[in-house]
Amino acid sequence: MTLRRPETLTTAVATYIRDAIVQGDLAPGQRLPEVTLAAQLETSRGTVREALRTLADSGLVQVEPRRGAFVSQLSVRATWEITSMRALLEPYAARLALEAAGSDPGLHAEVRAAFDVLKAAVTSENPDPVAVADADVAFHRSVFARCGHEMLLSQLETLQALSRRIVLTNQISSADAPTLVAQHAPIADAVELRDPELLESAVRTHVIEAGELLMTRMAPLEPTRTKRATPTTFSLGRWPSGASPHPRGTAARPARR
Amino acid sequence: MTLRRPETLTTAVATYIRDAIVQGDLAPGQRLPEVTLAAQLETSRGTVREALRTLADSGLVQVEPRRGAFVSQLSVRATWEITSMRALLEPYAARLALEAAGSDPGLHAEVRAAFDVLKAAVTSENPDPVAVADADVAFHRSVFARCGHEMLLSQLETLQALSRRIVLTNQISSADAPTLVAQHAPIADAVELRDPELLESAVRTHVIEAGELLMTRMAPLEPTRTKRATPTTFSLGRWPSGASPHPRGTAARPARR
DNA sequence: TGCTGCTCGATTGTCGGACAGTAAGTCATT
DNA sequence: AATGACTTACTGTCCGACAATCGAGCAGCA
Numbered sequence: 086m087t088l089r090r091p092e093t094l095t096t097a098v099a100t101y102i103r104d105a106i107v108q109g110d111l112a113p114g115q116r117l118p119e120v121t122l123a124a125q126l127e128t129s130r131g132t133v134r135e136a137l138r139t140l141a142d143s144g145l146v147q148v149e150p151r152r153g154a155f156v157s158q159l160s161v162r163a164t165w166e167i168t169s170m171r172a173l174l175e176p177y178a179a180r181l182a183l184e185a186a187g188s189d190p191g192l193h194a195e196v197r198a199a200f201d202v203l204k205a206a207v208t209s210e211n212p213d214p215v216a217v218a219d220a221d222v223a224f225h226r227s228v229f230a231r232c233g234h235e236m237l238l239s240q241l242e243t244l245q246a247l248s249r250r251i252v253l254t255n256q257i258s259s260a261d262a263p264t265l266v267a268q269h270a271p272i273a274d275a276v277e278l279r280d281p282e283l284l285e286s287a288v289r290t291h292v293i294e295a296g297e298l299l300m301t302r303m304a305p306l307e308p309t310r311t312k313r314a315t316p317t318t319f320s321l322g323r324w325p326s327g328a329s330p331h332p333r334g335t336a337a338r339p340a341r342r
Numbered sequence: 343m344t345l346r347r348p349e350t351l352t353t354a355v356a357t358y359i360r361d362a363i364v365q366g367d368l369a370p371g372q373r374l375p376e377v378t379l380a381a382q383l384e385t386s387r388g389t390v391r392e393a394l395r396t397l398a399d400s401g402l403v404q405v406e407p408r409r410g411a412f413v414s415q416l417s418v419r420a421t422w423e424i425t426s427m428r429a430l431l432e433p434y435a436a437r438l439a440l441e442a443a444g445s446d447p448g449l450h451a452e453v454r455a456a457f458d459v460l461k462a463a464v465t466s467e468n469p470d471p472v473a474v475a476d477a478d479v480a481f482h483r484s485v486f487a488r489c490g491h492e493m494l495l496s497q498l499e500t501l502q503a504l505s506r507r508i509v510l511t512n513q514i515s516s517a518d519a520p521t522l523v524a525q526h527a528p529i530a531d532a533v534e535l536r537d538p539e540l541l542e543s544a545v546r547t548h549v550i551e552a553g554e555l556l557m558t559r560m561a562p563l564e565p566t567r568t569k570r571a572t573p574t575t576f577s578l579g580r581w582p583s584g585a586s587p588h589p590r591g592t593a594a595r596p597a598r599r
Numbered sequence: 600t601g602c603t604g605c606t607c608g609a610t611t612g613t614c615g616g617a618c619a620g621t622a623a624g625t626c627a628t629t
Numbered sequence: 630a631a632t633g634a635c636t637t638a639c640t641g642t643c644c645g646a647c648a649a650t651c652g653a654g655c656a657g658c659a
Contacts, residue, residue, distance in 0.1 A: 350641065350642090351642070352641080352642090388641095388642070389641085407650095408649080409650090409651065
């Protein structure tokens with residue numbers, strides 16, 4: 086496998102591995118030995134090492150001292166954390182973007198375009214999960230990309246990458262197509278109406294609902310990790326600016342082979 | 343200088359440098375040459391390098407390809423980003439912590455204790471800025487530490503470190519003592535009353551007000567970076583769940599010597 | 600004087616090799 | 630089946646090296 090060279094070799098390696106993970110080529114929990122990767126990518130161990138640390142900070146990879154790096158696990162708990170984080174940040178980012186856009190129709194055009202792509206991907210007779218996931222990511226990004234808040238933006242991109250993985254590893258999209266479109270529509274509408282309040286709540290609602298869907302979908306599958314059986318039925322809720330209690334569980338870690 | 347050895351040498355180096363930065367021993371914009379640090383800390387370049395990357399991800403250090411690492415600058419713009427981020431996250435974290443605590447008085451006890459320490463630090467006849475900053479950090483942490491949300495927590499700790507630097511480099515605290523105490527009191531009260539809503543808004547209000555204070559304080563000092571003079575008077579605002587426009591500016595980067 | 604281009608020193612990016620220490624896995628023991 | 634010694638696979642860390650790049654100072658020129 087050959088690599089591009091954007092800035093430094095390390096970043097190239099990082100994006101390569103990131104893509105492999107997000108794309109699902111590397112399964113959750115899988116080991117990522119430095120030597121192996123270095124050999125595969127024809128670079129040195131140090132470079133790979135650096136890339137892995139970078140990815141660790143974005144949560145895609147988990148590094149345990151003296152044990153090495155793994156593709157991070159996607160527990161229900163982690164999903165809750167990611168979802169609540171997005172529910173907190175994304176509405177605000179969307180609002181900033183909308184307000185920054187002012188009367189410029191560019192934003193709306195982009196969002197609408199992304200929405201159409203998404204709709205097309207979802208309603209095709211044989212929807213490709215990856216394509217759907219890509220379209221979903223692109224849609225969201227189109228909404229908040231122009232927020233003009235670097236920290237927020239990078240944070241959201243990271244969270245999206247995580248979300249995307251969860252979606253892909255829990256075959257969604259086939260049965261949920263209508264839901265998906267239905268959930269995104271209000272966002273596009275709010276952008277068109279240039280109503281920040283409406284947009285915020287539309288985004289928040291969508292993020293939370295999508296998260297809940299994921300969590301209910303994956304909860305039954307989650308292997309029990311603790312002796313005292315964690316209730317497999319999760320009480321959802323306690324989202325940002327929302328209802329009441331919230332799920333608790335132990336963060337997953339890769340099984341020690 | 344000798345180092346402890348918590349987990350790995352790299353983390354030791356990272357925390358060492360982090361402390362030096364947060365403590366103000368290393369000025370914003372200062373270069374951090376790998377070789378020099380390696381020599382000082384009696385480790386290898388690789389180890390230092392890794393530590394620097396880690397710090398870069400938390401925003402304390404800025405790495406520019408082929409130019410090296412610098413202590414990151416603290417522009418008004420950055421302050422805005424940090425503040426808005428905290429305004430988004432911290433209230434929610436506080437609420438989670440409060441709800442997790444339930445009827446357990448432990449949380450309130452801790453918060454109250456931290457508040458007392460803070461009050462003592464502020465009202466001493468000759469307040470030590472570092473002590474005040476420490477107390478402030480400790481107070482906030484006591485409020486949200488038990489939120490049970492790892493991602494949120496680590497995020498907040500990072501943001502706190504950044505905030506703390508800004509506070510210390512803009513001599514606050516002497517004249518602002520009363521304000522400081524006044525702002526924190528409602529938070530402690532809300533915890534005592536076990537009122538999540540109240541707590542959320544108290545935290546949000548405080549974070550925003552503190553941020554605004556900082557920004558007005560530093561705005562006049564900020565050197566102009568662009569030809570087209572950025573207005574030195576910043577229109578504050580557009581905070582999470584709040585009013586309208588928000589400041590724009592160019593993120594600072596260290597001057598190329 | 601002010602601007603342009605070249606040379607040189609300081610550092611980073613990346614490589615390869617090396618070695619001890621540790622986590623896991625295996626296998627023989629009790 | 631539980632225990633403990635042995636083996637293997639990696640990681641953590643160090644060293645030395647070299648090309649590429651950045652930035653600064655200097656020389657040349659308009």
